[in-house]
Amino acid sequence: MSLDFSIDPETRKLLEEARELGRREVRPAGLEADRAGAPLPPDHPYFARFVARGEGRTRWPGPEGGQRAAAARPATVQMLLLAEEYAYWDRGIMVANPGVGLPEGNVLALGSEAQKERFLGPFLELDRPRWACFAMTEPGAGSDAAAIRTSGRKDGEGWILNGAKCFIGNASRSDWILVQATLDPTKGRAAQRAFFVPQGTPGLGGFKIEKKMGLKAYESTSFTLEDCRVSGDHLLGGEVRDTSRAGFKTAMRTFNAGRPVIAANAVGIGRAALDEALAFAREQDRLDDPRVRDRIEAMARKLRMARLVCLRAGWLADREQPNIVEASMSKAMAAGVGQEATTLGMELLGSRAARGDHLIEKLHRDVKAMDIVEGTGQVQRMIIARHLVQLPR
Amino acid sequence: MFDLDPGEELRLLVETTRSFAAEALTPALREAEAARAVDPAVRASFAQIGLAGLELPEALGGVALGSVARALVNEELGAADPGAALALDPLGPALPVLEELGGEEALATLASPLYSQGSEARAVLIDLDDSDLRVEGDRVAGHVPFVPADRAALLVGLGREGALVVSEGMHFESLRGAGLRAAGASSVSITDAPLAARWTDPKAAVRARARARVYVASLLLGVLRASCEFSRAYALERQAFGRPIAHHQALAFLITDMQMALDGARLLVHDAAWRLDAGLEATGAAAAAFAETIEATRLIGPAGVQILGGHGFMADYPVEKFMRESRALASWVGGLDAAREDAGRELCASSGAIALSVGEP
Ligand SMILES: Cc1cc2nc3c(=O)[nH]c(=O)nc-3n(C[C@H](O)[C@H](O)[C@H](O)COP(=O)(O)OP(=O)(O)OC[C@H]3O[C@@H](n4cnc5c(N)ncnc54)[C@H](O)[C@@H]3O)c2cc1C
Numbered sequence: 001m002s003l004d005f006s007i008d009p010e011t012r013k014l015l016e017e018a019r020e021l022g023r024r025e026v027r028p029a030g031l032e033a034d035r036a037g038a039p040l041p042p043d044h045p046y047f048a049r050f051v052a053r054g055e056g057r058t059r060w061p062g063p064e065g066g067q068r069a070a071a072a073r074p075a076t077v078q079m080l081l082l083a084e085e086y087a088y089w090d091r092g093i094m095v096a097n098p099g100v101g102l103p104e105g106n107v108l109a110l111g112s113e114a115q116k117e118r119f120l121g122p123f124l125e126l127d128r129p130r131w132a133c134f135a136m137t138e139p140g141a142g143s144d145a146a147a148i149r150t151s152g153r154k155d156g157e158g159w160i161l162n163g164a165k166c167f168i169g170n171a172s173r174s175d176w177i178l179v180q181a182t183l184d185p186t187k188g189r190a191a192q193r194a195f196f197v198p199q200g201t202p203g204l205g206g207f208k209i210e211k212k213m214g215l216k217a218y219e220s221t222s223f224t225l226e227d228c229r230v231s232g233d234h235l236l237g238g239e240v241r242d243t244s245r246a247g248f249k250t251a252m253r254t255f256n257a258g259r260p261v262i263a264a265n266a267v268g269i270g271r272a273a274l275d276e277a278l279a280f281a282r283e284q285d286r287l288d289d290p291r292v293r294d295r296i297e298a299m300a301r302k303l304r305m306a307r308l309v310c311l312r313a314g315w316l317a318d319r320e321q322p323n324i325v326e327a328s329m330s331k332a333m334a335a336g337v338g339q340e341a342t343t344l345g346m347e348l349l350g351s352r353a354a355r356g357d358h359l360i361e362k363l364h365r366d367v368k369a370m371d372i373v374e375g376t377g378q379v380q381r382m383i384i385a386r387h388l389v390q391l392p393r
Numbered sequence: 394m395f396d397l398d399p400g401e402e403l404r405l406l407v408e409t410t411r412s413f414a415a416e417a418l419t420p421a422l423r424e425a426e427a428a429r430a431v432d433p434a435v436r437a438s439f440a441q442i443g444l445a446g447l448e449l450p451e452a453l454g455g456v457a458l459g460s461v462a463r464a465l466v467n468e469e470l471g472a473a474d475p476g477a478a479l480a481l482d483p484l485g486p487a488l489p490v491l492e493e494l495g496g497e498e499a500l501a502t503l504a505s506p507l508y509s510q511g512s513e514a515r516a517v518l519i520d521l522d523d524s525d526l527r528v529e530g531d532r533v534a535g536h537v538p539f540v541p542a543d544r545a546a547l548l549v550g551l552g553r554e555g556a557l558v559v560s561e562g563m564h565f566e567s568l569r570g571a572g573l574r575a576a577g578a579s580s581v582s583i584t585d586a587p588l589a590a591r592w593t594d595p596k597a598a599v600r601a602r603a604r605a606r607v608y609v610a611s612l613l614l615g616v617l618r619a620s621c622e623f624s625r626a627y628a629l630e631r632q633a634f635g636r637p638i639a640h641h642q643a644l645a646f647l648i649t650d651m652q653m654a655l656d657g658a659r660l661l662v663h664d665a666a667w668r669l670d671a672g673l674e675a676t677g678a679a680a681a682a683f684a685e686t687i688e689a690t691r692l693i694g695p696a697g698v699q700i701l702g703g704h705g706f707m708a709d710y711p712v713e714k715f716m717r718e719s720r721a722l723a724s725w726v727g728g729l730d731a732a733r734e735d736a737g738r739e740l741c742a743s744s745g746a747i748a749l750s751v752g753e754p
Contacts, residue, residue, distance in 0.1 A: 002398070002399060002461075003397065004396040007394075077395050278740075297736045298684075300740050301684060301685055304681065305660060305661050308661065308664060311395055382642075384649045384653075385642075389639035389640065392640060
């Protein structure tokens with residue numbers, strides 16, 4: 001053990017492959033969706049090829065005694081570098097990709113064996129593109145997740161869900177939606193539970209795919225739950241909480257891998273913008289202008305810094321050391337730097353960027369969301385400040 | 394394989410340095426500043442724990458550690474008193490210049506004598522671009538506007554093409570100094586002096602500059618850390634409008650941003666130091682690390698004072714000293730503009746995509 005900033009050969013090889021795939025598949029698909037101004041339809045050949053490559057499978061090893069060995073948890077550092085590389089080619093497509101996506105971690109940690117088999121089983125080997133999603137945000141509550149109003153009311157053996165969710169990635173094409181609801185709105189986070197709501201459940205409807213500024217490749221969708229009834233076994237983890245899983249919440253408070261992923265995405269988008277800006281400046285013979293060179297230098301430096309801060313969060317997670325502050329820092333920093341990098345690109349290109357058909361212009365729209373999803377920049381600072389100065393909630 | 398753990402040996406070194414700094418430097422902060430000197434007993438214990446010859450080859454009685462060790466040690470010293478740190482280190486950032494351009498021989502003949510017991514003699518690094526020295530044949534004359542020393546045995550001038558050393562004919566005129574007074578402060582006039590050494594080797598000069606930048610940047614990191622820590626603790630104590638000032642979001646977020654700037658800059662400095670030790674190309678990385686640390690200085694120096702309000706402006710608290718000294722350090726080795734120039738030129742000279750990749754040569 002000693003200080004070491006090198007990347008291992010295996011990761012390098014994976015990055016090389018990601019680069020190739022990014023160039024060939026990911027970027028063209030992202031540009032297509034952006035031009036069309038609509039998400040790639042579920043039956044788009046891109047998704048079929050994605051599934052045919054064997055991608056999008058769940059990390060769940062399958063039923064006990066099953067065929068597949070548990071996939072080793074990939075090193076977070078490696079995963080972050082790959083998240084950066086794919087976002088370089090198209091961040092929207094990363095989210096559009098089939099698979100369990102966001103709810104997988106929660107289901108793996110809290111779900112019963114029967115729930116894993118039923119809801120993750122179809123993702124062991126995808127017979128066709130399949131999606132799932134996690135629905136937390138509501139029109140009236142985003143950052144303040146304790147304030148969600150979607151309710152779960154006991155009804156005999158089952159539950160009745162009522163409420164509205166918004167901005168949920170892949171919702172209308174998902175096999176099931178993991179819906180966060182409150183059993184008692186006066187009790188905040190403690191009274192919140194998550195329910196599996198399969199597509200087609202009566203009462204689940206009103207799907208509206210939002211028109212958004214960027215990241216058009218995937219759908220961000222609002223929907224409603226009107227007296228939507230699910231049976232008791234759809235409550236994640238079951239009604240009586242398994243105490244052996246109680247550690248999960250504590251773990252969530254100590255480790256975070258989600259925020260560094262968004263941070264890595266922001267670095268990737270920023271790096272794409274910087275490469276474009278540099279290529280443009282070179283083509284226009286402007287690299288001898290110290291004003292231009294200084295700006296490019298600053299962006300390259302900040303992006304490297306953001307990447308290192310991001311990898312630090314991942315490195316801590318890999319060592320199972322607390323990384324909450326570092327994870328939030330990575331996101332707060334990288335989202336800002338990513339935005340600066342795309343802005344630099346816009347400014348360098350000037351009117352050529354204003355035309356609206358240059359990659360930089362797309363990146364400039366796409367990257368904004370990195371400062372919003374998974375906790376805004378302000379929310380990240382609140383989290384950091386809770387640790388640094390015990391900022392009260 | 395990406396690993397931020399410095400390992401057992403360096404961890405110990407950091408701890409030793411930290412306790413030395415806490416016991417010997419921090420309590421004497423203002424005295425050393427007023428006396429423009431470090432207590433001889435402090436000097437003795439500094440040498441005794443091996444900190445004086447950190448990068449010096451073993452053959453010359455040093456510990457032969459590299460840039461990572463230097464960066465870690467300097468942060469600890471800088472967090473206590475960067476002026477004292479300079480006063481205590483016989484060569485400081487001049488060592489890489491002698492080593493890279495003059496090799497072991499220069500170290501043996503020029504540097505080694507400065508490491509003798511109890512000696513206060515130092516070599517100081519000057520930037521040839523930031524002074525007006527004229528070299529004619531093997532003689533030199535001119536003026537250096539500022540060195541952080543009241544006197545020096547050697548002036549080591551680093552330029553783009555090479556380096557030179559002056560060991561006699563220097564006239565030191567005492568200055569007040571913006572900061573770093575524990576190390577002294579003066580301007581230097583040289584009427585007509587012989588050169589003790591002169592080397593032309595642009596490549597070695599570039600490498601020496603990279604190491605010198607890591608040296609100064611890591612001292613700066615220490616000062617910035619001290620400012621962050623002091624102001625954060627104060628903000629938790631001081632009450633305004635019915636709560637600790639740290640619990641007003643405007644200050645909570647400022648404290649957060651200061652910490653983020655510090656952490657980010659530190660990772661860049663460590664990356665550059667690691668590259669230097671690994672023998673990788675490090676010019677751009679070291680220049681960028683220095684630039685980023687200076688940018689962090691712009692935020693943290695004044696913000697540390699701001700968090701203490703009027704009290705921060707007074708010499709009763711150390712934050713004003715942190716602000717002045719970080720500023721003084723930030724102007725060394727060409728400061729921000731030269732660092733950005735070097736990093737930018739390297740970047741723009743590359744073809745194709747920008748290789749941001751960590752750890753790639
Ligand atoms: C592209 C995209 C995809 C998304 N996908 C999903 C998804 O799949 N699933 C899902 O559940 N959600 C998703 N979201 C929602 C996202 O998580 C929320 O938008 C986000 O958490 C912010 O919530 P909000 O929009 O309600 O903003 P608000 O919470 O209303 O915040 C508005 C502003 O106030 C600031 N603010 C709030 N509280 C404080 C405070 N205490 N101090 C200082 N400032 C504060 C915020 O930083 C922000 O600037 C998505 C959003 C986007 C844009």
